[in-house]
Amino acid sequence: MTPEQWAEVRRLFETLCDLPREEAQRRLVEADAPEAVRRQVAELLTFDDSSELDRLARGVSHLSQGMADEDLRGERLGAWRLLSPLGEGGMGEVYLAERADGRYEARVAIKFLALSGRRARQLFERERTILARLQHPAIAHLIDAGEHPRLGAWLAMAYVDGESLGELAIAGSLAMEQALSCMVEAARAVAFAHRNLVLHRDLKPEHLMRDRDGQLKVLDFGVATLLQDAAGQAEQTGRASFTPRYAAPEQILGQATTTRTDIYALGLVLHELLCGGSGAFGEEPERLTERKLAGRRERIGHVAGLGRRQWRDLDAVIARCLAVSPEHRYSSADELADDLAAVLADRPVLARRGGWLEVSQRWLTRHRLAGAMMVIALLAVAGGSAFSAWFALQARAERNAAVAEAAKARQITDFLESIFQTAAPGVRQGPDTTVRELLERGRERIGDELARQPEIAGHLERAIASSYMFLGLHDEALQVLDEVLPGEPQESVARRRLLAARVHLLKGQYQDAIDRLDAAAGGLSDPLDRATAMKERATAEINLDRGEAARRSALAVLRLADDSEQGTKLKLSAQNLLGVIAYNAGDYLRAREAFEAFYRLRIQRDGALSDGAALALHNLGGVAWMQGDLHAALDYYRQSLDIMERYFGVDNQAVAMVLRSLGGTYRRLGDPAPAEAALRRSLAAYEQFGGRERHFWRDALLQLGEILVLTGRDAEAVALLADLPEIDVSGLAHEQQVVCRLELLKRALGMKSGECGDGLEGSAGLQAMLHYLNARALRLTGDPGYLDEAQQASELLASATPPDPLLMAALDSL
Numbered sequence: 001m002t003p004e005q006w007a008e009v010r011r012l013f014e015t016l017c018d019l020p021r022e023e024a025q026r027r028l029v030e031a032d033a034p035e036a037v038r039r040q041v042a043e044l045l046t047f048d049d050s051s052e053l054d055r056l057a058r059g060v061s062h063l064s065q066g067m068a069d070e071d072l073r074g075e076r077l078g079a080w081r082l083l084s085p086l087g088e089g090g091m092g093e094v095y096l097a098e099r100a101d102g103r104y105e106a107r108v109a110i111k112f113l114a115l116s117g118r119r120a121r122q123l124f125e126r127e128r129t130i131l132a133r134l135q136h137p138a139i140a141h142l143i144d145a146g147e148h149p150r151l152g153a154w155l156a157m158a159y160v161d162g163e164s165l166g167e168l169a170i171a172g173s174l175a176m177e178q179a180l181s182c183m184v185e186a187a188r189a190v191a192f193a194h195r196n197l198v199l200h201r202d203l204k205p206e207h208l209m210r211d212r213d214g215q216l217k218v219l220d221f222g223v224a225t226l227l228q229d230a231a232g233q234a235e236q237t238g239r240a241s242f243t244p245r246y247a248a249p250e251q252i253l254g255q256a257t258t259t260r261t262d263i264y265a266l267g268l269v270l271h272e273l274l275c276g277g278s279g280a281f282g283e284e285p286e287r288l289t290e291r292k293l294a295g296r297r298e299r300i301g302h303v304a305g306l307g308r309r310q311w312r313d314l315d316a317v318i319a320r321c322l323a324v325s326p327e328h329r330y331s332s333a334d335e336l337a338d339d340l341a342a343v344l345a346d347r348p349v350l351a352r353r354g355g356w357l358e359v360s361q362r363w364l365t366r367h368r369l370a371g372a373m374m375v376i377a378l379l380a381v382a383g384g385s386a387f388s389a390w391f392a393l394q395a396r397a398e399r400n401a402a403v404a405e406a407a408k409a410r411q412i413t414d415f416l417e418s419i420f421q422t423a424a425p426g427v428r429q430g431p432d433t434t435v436r437e438l439l440e441r442g443r444e445r446i447g448d449e450l451a452r453q454p455e456i457a458g459h460l461e462r463a464i465a466s467s468y469m470f471l472g473l474h475d476e477a478l479q480v481l482d483e484v485l486p487g488e489p490q491e492s493v494a495r496r497r498l499l500a501a502r503v504h505l506l507k508g509q510y511q512d513a514i515d516r517l518d519a520a521a522g523g524l525s526d527p528l529d530r531a532t533a534m535k536e537r538a539t540a541e542i543n544l545d546r547g548e549a550a551r552r553s554a555l556a557v558l559r560l561a562d563d564s565e566q567g568t569k570l571k572l573s574a575q576n577l578l579g580v581i582a583y584n585a586g587d588y589l590r591a592r593e594a595f596e597a598f599y600r601l602r603i604q605r606d607g608a609l610s611d612g613a614a615l616a617l618h619n620l621g622g623v624a625w626m627q628g629d630l631h632a633a634l635d636y637y638r639q640s641l642d643i644m645e646r647y648f649g650v651d652n653q654a655v656a657m658v659l660r661s662l663g664g665t666y667r668r669l670g671d672p673a674p675a676e677a678a679l680r681r682s683l684a685a686y687e688q689f690g691g692r693e694r695h696f697w698r699d700a701l702l703q704l705g706e707i708l709v710l711t712g713r714d715a716e717a718v719a720l721l722a723d724l725p726e727i728d729v730s731g732l733a734h735e736q737q738v739v740c741r742l743e744l745l746k747r748a749l750g751m752k753s754g755e756c757g758d759g760l761e762g763s764a765g766l767q768a769m770l771h772y773l774n775a776r777a778l779r780l781t782g783d784p785g786y787l788d789e790a791q792q793a794s795e796l797l798a799s800a801t802p803p804d805p806l807l808m809a810a811l812d813s814l
Contacts, residue, residue, distance in 0.1 A: 008033055009040045016045060076100060077110060077154055078146045096159065106646050108143055108156040111220075134198055135648065137606060138189035140209070140217040143646075158646075160217045166205025169273045176306060179273040180344050182208065185216040187266055187337035193221055194259045194333060195463075196470060201257055203265035204246040205272060213607065245279065249293055249324050260326040263336055267321020267329075270340075274300050274314070280322060295324040306343075313343050316352035439464050443480065454485045458492035461485070462499055469503055477503050494523025501536050508694045510540040531560035531570045538577045542584065551581050572601060572612065579619060588623050595619045611654060614643035618658050621665075628801040630669050637662045653696070656685035660700045667703065670805030672711050679704040698724075698738050705745050706769065709776075710806040712813075718749050737762070741770070748776035765800035768793045769807060775814060790814050 012031060016024040024045055028038055072095060075082045081100035085093055086109055095110040134141055144156035165182060168174040174182075186208055190200060200207075200221055207219040242251050248264035251257060271280035280298055281291040291297070300315055317339050323329045330336045330350075339349040443464050450457040461480055468477035481500040484493050497520035504513035517537050524530050538553035557574035561567035579594030599616035606612055621636030641658045648655060659682035666675035679700050686697040701720065708717035724742065746753040762770075775789035794811055797804060 005034065005037055008037050009044070012037065012041050013044050016041065021045075072151075075151070077148055077151070077156075078144060080108060080110060080144070080156055082110060083107075097156065105642075106143075107159045109159045109219075111155045111157060112152055134193060134196060134221060135611070136189050136192045137610070138185045138216050138218055139193065139221055140219045141221070157219065158217070160209040160211050160219065162209045162211035162217075164206045165208040165210065165269070165273055168210065169205065169276055172276065174273060176274070176304060177344065179270075180340050182210060182216045183266065183270050183273070184337045184340045184344075186218055186269075187333045187340065189216075189218045190262050190266065191333035191337065194262070197467060199257060199259065200262050200265070201251075202242045202246070203262055203269060204243050205269050208269065215607065245288065247292075248326075250326060252289055252292065258326060259332065260329045263321055263329050263333055264323075264326075266333070266336060267318050270321070271297075271300060271318050280318070293324065295322070297322055307346065310343050310346060313339075313349045313352055317343065317349060320351040439467055454488040455492055457485055458488045458496070462492075462495060465496075465499055465503075469499075469506065474503050474507050490523040491525060494520040495529065496520075498524065498529065498533055498536070501533070501540075505536060505539055508543075508696070510543045513537075513540040514544075527560045527562070528564070528566055528570070531557045531567070534560065535570055535573050535577070538574070538581075542577065542580055545584075547581050547585055551578065554578050554581065568605070572598065572605070575601070576615065576619070583619070583623060583626070586626075588627055592620065592623045595623065609643055609647055611644070611647055614640045614647065614654070614658070617643070618661060621661060625661075625665060625668075625802065630665055630802050634662070634665050634669065637665060651681060651685035651688075653686065656682045656700070657696070659685070660696070660703070663700070663707075664703055667707055667806060668802045668804055670809075672707050672806060675707055676704065679707070695738060698742065702738055702742050702745065705742070707806065709745065709748065709773075710810045712810075714749055717745070718751060721746055721749070721751065744770060744773045744777075748773040748780075750780050763800065764796045765802070765804050765807075768796035768800055768804070771796065772807060772811060772814070779814070786814075 012028070012033060016027060019027070025042075028041060028045070031038060031041075033041075072082045072093075073084060077097065079099055079101040080097040082095045082097050084096050086096050093112060097108050097110045099106045099108075140158040140160050142155060143158055145154065147153045165174065165179070169179070186203075190203070193200065198221060200218070202220065203218075209217045209219060211217060244252070246265045246268050248257075248261045250261060268280050275298075279288075281288055281296070282298065297319075300311075300318065306314065317336070320328070320330055320339075321336065330339075335350060339351055342349045443461065446457050446460050446464075450460070461483075465477040465480040468474070468480065478500055481496045481503070484496065497516045501513040501516035501520070504510070504516060514537060517533050517540075520533060524533060534553045534556040538550045538557065541547075541550035541553060554574045554577040557570055557577075561570040561574070575594060576598045579591050579598060582588075582594060583591035595616055599613060599620065602610060602612035602616055617636050617640040621633045621640065624630075624633040624636060637658055641655070641662060644655045644658055651659075659678045663675045663678035663682060666672070666678065682700045683697060683704065686692075686694060686700060691697070701724075705717050705720055708714070708720065721742065743753045771789045771793035775786040775793060778784075778786035778789060790811055793807075797808060797811070
């Protein structure tokens, strides 16, 4: 059957299934439909009459009731222990749980999913990895997931201690300004998820929480997606994966969901917040669908604290969100956020255009002094036709530019949205479509559909390259960025090179990153783009041991960046880089001052639970380590690791960095067991997210190998170093040192090793370790010169800061 015939089957079945059987059969015979359609509907009606569905319903009910009656407190799910029920969700029961494996303290909300089958589990594993990377301050992200043999699949989401916006609205404890501010944050979070190819599909007041600190959190991102993908057909999951009260018309009709589906739900939530919980389409469930499909909504009443213009604007915003046809809604959640922010500031909104008099009144209300000066100026030039002509030309030019930009933005948004539509599982797409395949198809469509619009095509290709980078597919990202389109503007080409530089940095290819930045320099006209380029350059120069050049680049960032959101982020990064540069130069006092200032700013801006705060604590740990205060360093690293684990929820490269530092600190404290555990976790995370070619992975491997040798576990060290990948590190001083030390370690174990020249520079502790390894290698060959090497190692170790008790014990037993 064709898709059109299946749609006809569905329509006819839903019309007849609730009628008495005789009438249903009569109307089926009379129906104006092809014979194949009527035959299929007859089979469905027969099955609907049978006992199979009732039996299935009874089984599901029995299972659900069993879970509800059972006391699950104390049950272990992976690393988590269930504490108490939090309530009922759309999927079933939700439990509060705590971390129970001793690695760190944390609480999560455990949600159970009704998934089964091999394909469902494969999709579950794929989606949980993608969703775990969805990091945003206003998103309660996925931390863990798994499958219990009896309770089924489960998700561990960040637990938010607070109240939902729905509860606050009903209680009347949410002022208008607070409600709008919360919705701005929610729309920004939704826009962030959309840019990373994740839809929510089940937004409602219960999924928008305000925690005890006033921070908004969007819950259950991706849960509906997991349900829908695992089921394999949108038609089968529509009833299970969204809440009918907050469903968009296309969800009710079983059509494809897009970014504008989430925008519809945000409009419904906004209406309820402003009306004390009253629904936009009334409170009668039996009439809800009819009124939605007809677009008959309730208008919002007067809202305290809003002027008449703002009230009209807000009503227009809600009307645009709740348009029956998706194409008549906002094209992006960012557009909605901008309009809500405009309502708060009493600026014109996209959803409603007032006349020139209203626009003037708004402007004069906000700028009284400037308005008075303008009146004086206009009186002074009254009758000046030259001024009037100039003003008209200027206004027309600005209008034309604005229209062009708006058209470009709309086309970009529509194209990205269409990619979402192709992502909906179905007959043509197939249920196993991955994000990688989705990006590949999107790029093919760019070439087919936008060949004559190179500026828009270039923007979209950069978006696709960013997604590849986000997924850790660095080579694929570079391949996209390297294929410049015919006729692509110079600015767009320069931004390709800027993004390519970022990818090279992630791969540890620092000179390649600088080469890309040099190529981009002439084409970047936006000061923030230039500031970004200087930040990336400073990062590369730091890793190439070019301290003074890095300092100049970091200072350039501070000069170029403004006070916008992006500019502020760049300034914070530059301040952190200046601390790193001081640290590398041995100026630990200045480094500590820079990192402490950076930490205070990040706490003020993002709160204590943020990756920026964790990075600052990690860097402060490095300063304490170099100053010989290992216990202070350990405390900083533990705090940093705790934040990183709770913020990211997975052992990614940021967590691996802290674990590597923690392992080195435990070693210098003479505690090999936790040092080994931390370094093995670090190695696994580096390998998963960046591969074994990156120097961070080799550095962690070196540290672990040295611990194994120093504690007399030579066979384990040999096995660890047996399959080291070869890599060209010419021109990278730090990497050359790590590779050289690995070769010395292999030689000390009697393994085949490469050449490593003399004169490795480093601290007294490093030099002592190198002499110890030389001593071991000479002793293997029976050369008595090993005693001189051991003596030199002991002398150097006496002055080493911080001390190395494991090396000291190994020298004593040599």
